[in-house]
Amino acid sequence: MTRSTNPGAETAAPAAPTDPPAVRTEGLWKTYGKGDTAVHAVHDVTLRIDKGEFVALCGPSGSGKTTLVNLVGGLTDPTKGKVWVEEEEVGGLSERKRARLRLDRIGFVFQSYNLLPVLSALENAEFPLMLRGADRDARRKDVMELFEHIGLGGLEHRRPGELSGGQQQRVAVARAVLGAPALVLADEPTANLDTAASDALLEVMELLNEERGVTFIFCTHDPRVMRRARRIIRLVDGHVERDAEKEPGDLPGWVLEPVGT
Ligand SMILES: Nc1ncnc2c1ncn2[C@@H]1O[C@H](COP(=O)(O)OP(=O)(O)O)[C@@H](O)[C@H]1O
Numbered sequence: 216m217t218r219s220t221n222p223g224a225e226t227a228a229p230a231a232p233t234d235p236p237a238v239r240t241e242g243l244w245k246t247y248g249k250g251d252t253a254v255h256a257v258h259d260v261t262l263r264i265d266k267g268e269f270v271a272l273c274g275p276s277g278s279g280k281t282t283l284v285n286l287v288g289g290l291t292d293p294t295k296g297k298v299w300v301e302e303e304e305v306g307g308l309s310e311r312k313r314a315r316l317r318l319d320r321i322g323f324v325f326q327s328y329n330l331l332p333v334l335s336a337l338e339n340a341e342f343p344l345m346l347r348g349a350d351r352d353a354r355r356k357d358v359m360e361l362f363e364h365i366g367l368g369g370l371e372h373r374r375p376g377e378l379s380g381g382q383q384q385r386v387a388v389a390r391a392v393l394g395a396p397a398l399v400l401a402d403e404p405t406a407n408l409d410t411a412a413s414d415a416l417l418e419v420m421e422l423l424n425e426e427r428g429v430t431f432i433f434c435t436h437d438p439r440v441m442r443r444a445r446r447i448i449r450l451v452d453g454h455v456e457r458d459a460e461k462e463p464g465d466l467p468g469w470v471l472e473p474v475g476t
């Protein structure tokens with residue numbers, strides 16, 4: 216059947232409002248501890264993030280950013296409420312299916328990088344592609360190209376212990392974005408980078424967002440990231456205090472205002 220005679224082809228329009236969202240949460244809570252000492256790290260969060268969004272999740276330290284992205288990625292279970300990633304209810308999946316969802320559809324950049332110390336930078340970066348069964352030569356070519364672009368050229372064979380914090384962070388970002396997963400969750404991905412390195416990374420992410428429709432959710436305090444985002448969600452004490460769309464390049468005044476004023 217050719218494309219023109221395939222009735223499905225006409226309805227396959229990009230990102231209609233009726234498309235399933237990339238991420239949805241409903242009445243999400245994560246509480247640590249009990250009674251008087253209980254901490255609601257995430258406090259009744261209901262959100263919808265559509266495919267292809269580029270979202271900055273901001274808020275003071277301890278406001279629940281890391282906990283929220285870990286809930287979305289199924290790395291931790293909610294105390295109450297639900298999370299869907301592309302209509303798949305994460306809490307309803309077996310451990311195996313959850314691992315598969317993460318491998319196939321989600322790229323993570325952890326605040327602590329989580330690189331494997333015995334593997335080289337290249338091996339760390341290609342790890343998810345390898346697990347997905349990508350051809351060795353093709354995946355190495357992709358890694359080398361990306362490394363060159365983000366200032367890691369020539370460092371492929373170093374182990375994480377032989378790299379600076381900023382270099383490790385870039386390896387972690389490379390690992391998360393290679394193969395263009397549907398969703399990238401990045402926890403403070405530019406925290407240890409100078410402006411040039413951070414711009415190079417953000418450009419790679421913007422390109423993936425624009426050309427491949429990858430959805431990005433960043434936890435960040437970094438005005439450079441917030442400026443590029445098209446939506447900013449601010450958490451305070453685990454709750455969404457503000458959620459606003461904006462033009463790329465703009466930095467709304469409220470983003471930098473101290474919380475509670
Ligand atoms: N595993 C944990 N056990 C107990 N408390 C935690 C745990 N993880 C996070 N918290 C608490 O939850 C709150 C939110 O933390 P976190 O999500 O790391 O915030 P952020 O990433 O915005 O700095 C903080 O008060 C933190 O101390």
Ligand SMILES: [Mg+2]
Pocket residue numbers: 280281282326402434
């Ligand atoms: Mg954090």
